[in-house]
Amino acid sequence: MYVLLGVLLSSNPAWAKRDIQAEIDTVRLERVRLAEVRKSLEIQLGSLGKDLRKLDVALLAARKTLVLTTKQWQVADHKVQKLVKKRKKLKKQIQQLQQRMQSEADAAWRRANRQPGWLDILAGVKVTEVPHRKFMARHMLERQQEDHEQWQAALLELETVEQALLFERQRLSQLRDEKKVLQAKAAKRLQAKQKMARKLRQDVKLKKKRDKALVKQEKALFNLLNGLQEALLSSDKIAKHVSIRKHKGRLSWPLKGKVVASFGSRPSPQAAKVMGVQIAPSSAKKTGKQVKAMADGQVRYADWFGGFGLMMVVEYGHGIMAVYAHNDALYKQVGDWVEVGDVVAEAGSTGWIEKTRLYFELRDNGKAVNPARWCR
Numbered sequence: 001m002y003v004l005l006g007v008l009l010s011s012n013p014a015w016a017k018r019d020i021q022a023e024i025d026t027v028r029l030e031r032v033r034l035a036e037v038r039k040s041l042e043i044q045l046g047s048l049g050k051d052l053r054k055l056d057v058a059l060l061a062a063r064k065t066l067v068l069t070t071k072q073w074q075v076a077d078h079k080v081q082k083l084v085k086k087r088k089k090l091k092k093q094i095q096q097l098q099q100r101m102q103s104e105a106d107a108a109w110r111r112a113n114r115q116p117g118w119l120d121i122l123a124g125v126k127v128t129e130v131p132h133r134k135f136m137a138r139h140m141l142e143r144q145q146e147d148h149e150q151w152q153a154a155l156l157e158l159e160t161v162e163q164a165l166l167f168e169r170q171r172l173s174q175l176r177d178e179k180k181v182l183q184a185k186a187a188k189r190l191q192a193k194q195k196m197a198r199k200l201r202q203d204v205k206l207k208k209k210r211d212k213a214l215v216k217q218e219k220a221l222f223n224l225l226n227g228l229q230e231a232l233l234s235s236d237k238i239a240k241h242v243s244i245r246k247h248k249g250r251l252s253w254p255l256k257g258k259v260v261a262s263f264g265s266r267p268s269p270q271a272a273k274v275m276g277v278q279i280a281p282s283s284a285k286k287t288g289k290q291v292k293a294m295a296d297g298q299v300r301y302a303d304w305f306g307g308f309g310l311m312m313v314v315e316y317g318h319g320i321m322a323v324y325a326h327n328d329a330l331y332k333q334v335g336d337w338v339e340v341g342d343v344v345a346e347a348g349s350t351g352w353i354e355k356t357r358l359y360f361e362l363r364d365n366g367k368a369v370n371p372a373r374w375c376r
Contacts, residue, residue, distance in 0.1 A: 037224045049306055055196060056309060056350045059189040063328060066182040073175040076168055083165040090158045097151040104144055190349075197354045220306065225313065225321060225363055244295045244316040251294045252340075253375045254324060255347055255358045257281040263370040275368035276323060276361025281347050291324050291345040291358055293338040294375070302330045308359060309350025314338060323361035326351045 244251070261278035281288045293314060300321070301313035308325035312332065315321050328348025338344055347358040362371045 037220055051196065055193045059193055060328060062186040062189045066186050069175060069179050069182055073179055076172045076175055080165065080168045080172055083161055083168060087158065087161050087165060090154050090161060094151060094154045097147050101144065101147050194354050243318045244320050245318055247295065248374050249376065251375045254291050254294055254360055255279045255281055276359055277371050279358045279360060281356055289347045289356065290343045291347055293340055293342045293344050294322065295340050297338055299332045299334055299336045299338065302332060302334050307352040312345055319365040321363045325359035326353055326357050
C-alpha cells in the first residue's frame with residue numbers, strides 16, 4: 001500500500017499537495033466524534049429510542065435469517081429443477097439405446113436363417129463383397145458393444161441422479177418448513193413494531209415525547225453532517241472524479257418509487273420540517289427496494305442513527321452529501337468508494353416508520369436542498 005502511495009505521489013502532482021496522513025487522522029478522529037454524536041442522541045431519545053432500537057434489531061435479525069433461508073431454498077429448488085431435467089434426458093437416452101439394441105437384435109434374428117459366406121457365392125453374390133460384409137458385421141458388433149456400455153453407464157448415472165434428487169427434495173421440504181416458521185417470526189416482530197407506532201400515535205403524551213425526539217434527532221443529524229469534513233481518501237479515484245454539479249437536474253433518484261413526503265413538509269405541527277423526501281418503493285420484486293448511488297462518491301457514515309434507523313451518508317465531493325435512511329440493510333461500509341448505479345442499501349422500515357420507505361436527503365455545503373432540483 002505504502003509503495004503504491006509513493007508511486008502515485010511521485011507521478012501525480014495533485015497528490016503531492018495532499019497530506020494523506022493528515023486526512024487519515026482527520027477521518028479517524030471524525031469517526032470517534034460521530035460515535036459520540038450517535039451515543040448522545042440515543043441518550044436523548046431515552047426509553048423511546050431504546051425500545052425502538054430493540055424492536056428494530058429483532059426485526060432485522062428475523063428478516064436476515066429469513067432472507068438467508070429463502071436463498072438456500074432457492075438454491076435447493078434450482079438443483080431439483082436441474083436434476084429433474086437431467087433425469088428426463090437420461091431416461092430418454094436409455095430408451096433410445098434400448099430401442100436401437102432391440103432393433104439390431106431383431107434384425108440379427110431375422111438374418112439367422114441364412115448363412116453368410118460360400119452360400120452367398122452360390123447364390124450369385126460377388127466374392128469381392130464377402131470381406132466387406134465381414135467388416136460390416138464386425139463393425140456392427142463393436143457398435144452394439146458400445147451401445148451396451150453407454151446404456152449401462154446411463155443406468156448408473158440415472159441411479160445417482162435419483163438419489164441426489166431424493167436428497168435435494170427432502171432438503172427443499174425442510175427449508176420450506178423453516179421458511180414458514182421464519183416468516184411467521186418476522187411477521188410477529190413487525191406487528192410488535194407497528195403496535196409501538198400505533199401507541200405513539202394514539203397516546204398524547206407519548207406523541208409529544210416522540211415529536212420532541214424527532215426535533216432532537218434532526219439537530220443530531222445536522223451536527224453529524226456538519227462534522228463530516230470533505231476529506232475523500234483512496235485518492236486514486238479523485239483524479240478521474242467528475243463533479244456531481246455538472247449533472248445537476250439529471251441525476252437518477254436513488255430508489256424507484258413514489259415520493260410520499262415532500263421536501264419542507266411537516267409530519268405534525270410540533271415536528272421539525274422534513275429536510276429531505278420520503279420515497280415509497282415500487283412493487284418490483286427484484287429491484288424494488290434497491291437503493292443506488294446517484295454518482296461516484298465515498299461512504300462517510302453507515303450505522304444506526306436513532307429514529308432514522310439504519311442510515312448511510314455518502315459524500316459525492318464538491319460539498320455535496322446524501323443521506324439514505326430507514327434501510328433494512330447496508331451493503332457498503334465507511335470508506336468504501338461507490339460508483340454511479342451501485343446498490344448501496346435496501347429500503348426498509350427501521351426508525352420512526354412502519355411501512356417500507358427511504359428517507360433521502362441532500363446537503364449542499366451543509367445546507368439541505370430539495371432533491372427534486374437535482375434528480376430528473
